[in-house]
Structure formats: structure tokens, C-alpha cells
Amino acid sequence: MNDVFLRRESAREQAFAPIWSNELDDVFADVAAYYDRANTFATLGLIDRIRERFLATIEVEAGQRLLDVCAGTNVIGINLMRRQPGLEVFAADRSAAMQAVGRDLAGRHGLRIDSTICDVHHLPFPDNHFDVVTLQYASRHLRVVRVFSEVHRVLRPGGRFYHCDMLRPAGRLTEELYCAYLKVCLAVVSHAFRSNAAAMRCRDYFVEAIRMFYSTAELSDLLRGLGFTRIVGTSVLAGTVGFHRASKA
Numbered sequence: 001m002n003d004v005f006l007r008r009e010s011a012r013e014q015a016f017a018p019i020w021s022n023e024l025d026d027v028f029a030d031v032a033a034y035y036d037r038a039n040t041f042a043t044l045g046l047i048d049r050i051r052e053r054f055l056a057t058i059e060v061e062a063g064q065r066l067l068d069v070c071a072g073t074n075v076i077g078i079n080l081m082r083r084q085p086g087l088e089v090f091a092a093d094r095s096a097a098m099q100a101v102g103r104d105l106a107g108r109h110g111l112r113i114d115s116t117i118c119d120v121h122h123l124p125f126p127d128n129h130f131d132v133v134t135l136q137y138a139s140r141h142l143r144v145v146r147v148f149s150e151v152h153r154v155l156r157p158g159g160r161f162y163h164c165d166m167l168r169p170a171g172r173l174t175e176e177l178y179c180a181y182l183k184v185c186l187a188v189v190s191h192a193f194r195s196n197a198a199a200m201r202c203r204d205y206f207v208e209a210i211r212m213f214y215s216t217a218e219l220s221d222l223l224r225g226l227g228f229t230r231i232v233g234t235s236v237l238a239g240t241v242g243f244h245r246a247s248k249a
């Protein structure tokens with residue numbers, strides 16, 4: 001792994017480790033009940049269209065085993081199982097509250113997703129176990145080198161990793177406009193949904209986490225450095241969101 005990434009990972013770790021360890025679980029415990037509604041509200045439905053676009057990039061077949069890392073309320077697993085009922089879906093997330101909402105949502109569609117409550121820096125699954133791994137809207141909260149290495153380990157040779165997150169736009173002006181928009185959005189949403197104290201305290205963190213994160217091209221380099229092959233990175237909305245598809249050789 002290139003030294004630049006290791007230095008940047010160490011800077012992210014220094015800046016955010018206390019929030020990652022002590023605050024995020026309280027934030028998601030509060031947010032779980034309104035997470036999906038708040039996202040749709042804050043983006044005026046744009047997030048649902050972006051998700052459709054991301055889902056359209058994911059190829060799955062009946063009988064395959066898929067792991068959704070940081071699955072939250074199971075939106076990815078539910079959508080993919082509805083498209084391909086023969087798919088076996090596993091969800092991993094540290095938040096029991098987010099997964100409880102996800103279990104109810106899956107149940108309403110008559111679906112069962114196998115849930116594991118864990119810290120995804122140590123995935124409790126064997127090597128070469130999954131055909132497909134997905135990770136949406138969480139990697140900026142993670143030690144991403146560690147988690148992508150874990151994803152690589154649990155994928156079978158030939159398996160595919162699909163990633164989507166809010167990223168740091170490559171251009172300075174876009175970054176400033178985007179961060180200003182996010183600050184306003186977070187202020188409106190936290191008041192509209194009466195967020196708890198932890199979520200209020202983390203509002204600045206949600207913006208800073210993006211400022212210190214990677215661009216689409218940088219994440220492609222990182223995946224390459226970890227041994228993934230056939231990497232396709234796609235910038236969406238001027239690089240504020242990025243999709244990645246990568247294979248294990």
C-alpha cells in the first residue's frame with residue numbers, strides 16, 4: 001500500500017477515532033427510525049434515483065451469496081432480493097437499531113436477510129466465502145484500507161465488490177459548494193426530525209469526514225493497491241458521489 005494512503009488514513013484516524021468509537025452508534029440508534037425518510041427529504045428524492053443507478057450496476061445471479069457491509073436498514077439487500085429472489089443475502093452492521101428497522105422492512109416484503117451485528121473492520125466470515133460484496137454510504141466512517149482488505153479476503157476469486165459513497169469532489173469550488181450545502185441540509189434535517197444530542201454534536205463531523213475522504217480516482221487507486229482488478233470508478237454529480245466496481249483475481 002502506497003505511503004500517501006497510509007499517511008491519510010492515519011490523519012483520518014487521528015481526527016475521527018473518538019467519534020467512530022464513541023458517537024456513531026448513538027447517532028445511528030437515534031437516526032434508525034427516520035433514516036430512509038430523512039435521506040429522501042434532505043435530497044428531495046435524489047438519493048433514491050442515485051441508488052437506482054447504483055443498483056443497476058450490480059450483477060447478481062440466483063444461488064449467489066452476497067454480503068452487504070454496513071447494511072443499515074437493508075435497502076441494498078431488499079432491492080437485490082426483489083430483483084433476484086434466488087439470491088442469498090447477508091447483512092453486517094454494528095448498529096442493532098438500524099438492523100432492527102432493516103429486518104422489519106425485509107419482513108414486509110416477505111424476505112429474510114441474515115443479520116450479523118459486528119464491527120466490519122473484522123468481518124466474522126471465512127476467506128473466499130461470498131460471490132458479491134456491497135458497501136453503500138459508509139466507507140467515509142471507516143478505516144477504509146482495513147475494511148476493503150477484509151472485503152477482498154471474504155470475496156471468492158472472481159467475486160465482485162460494488163461500492164458507493166459520498167466522496168470528496170476533485171475540484172476545490174465544487175467541494176466548497178457541496179460542503180456548504182451539506183451544512184444547511186444537516187441543520188434542517190436535525191431540527192425537522194428532532195435528532196438526539198449525539199447526532200447534533202456530529203453535524204460538523206459529517207462534513208469534515210468528506211473533506212478528509214478520497215475522490216473517485218483516489219479510491220480506484222486504493223482498490224488497485226489492495227490487489228483488486230478490473231476496477232471501474234464512476235463519478236456522479238460532479239464527483240460528490242462515486243461508484244466503484246472491482247473484482248478479486
Ligand SMILES: C[S@@+](CC[C@H](N)C(=O)[O-])C[C@H]1O[C@@H](n2cnc3c(N)ncnc32)[C@H](O)[C@@H]1O
Binds near residue numbers: 069073074136141142
Ligand atoms: C449512513 S449508514 C448507510 C446504511 C446503508 N448502507 C445505506 O446505504 O442506507 C452507515 C451505516 O454504517 C454502519 N457502521 C458505521 N461504522 C461501522 C463499523 N465500524 N462497523 C459496522 N457498521 C458500521 C452504521 O451503523 C450505519 O448503519
